[in-house]
Amino acid sequence: MLSDNIRKYRKKFNLTQEALARKANISYNTVIKLETDAITDPRMKTLIKLADAFRITLDELVGREIGKH
Numbered sequence: 001m002l003s004d005n006i007r008k009y010r011k012k013f014n015l016t017q018e019a020l021a022r023k024a025n026i027s028y029n030t031v032i033k034l035e036t037d038a039i040t041d042p043r044m045k046t047l048i049k050l051a052d053a054f055r056i057t058l059d060e061l062v063g064r065e066i067g068k069h
Contacts, residue, residue, distance in 0.1 A: 001063040003037045009054045009061070010035075024053035 010020050010031075017035070021028040026049055033039040034046075051061045059066065 002042070002061070003035050005061055005063050006031070006050065007035050009056065013054065020050075020053060024049040026050070 006020075010017070015023065017031045018028050021031045024031075024046075026046055030039065030042075030046065034042060034050075047058055047061060051058050054061065058064075
């Protein structure tokens, strides 16, 4: 879900993986690994940087729907 959402928002904002890495101030390799599920438990700091880069909430980034268990 996270990898799909990162890819979805990156494409929505017309960003390359490299441009997203620069905008979020994370490594290009990290973006690639997140989009391919090579990183399955990213650091909170990384998630916050991505959400900020996309101007979305953490819940939106990870696909969490409040009230759904």
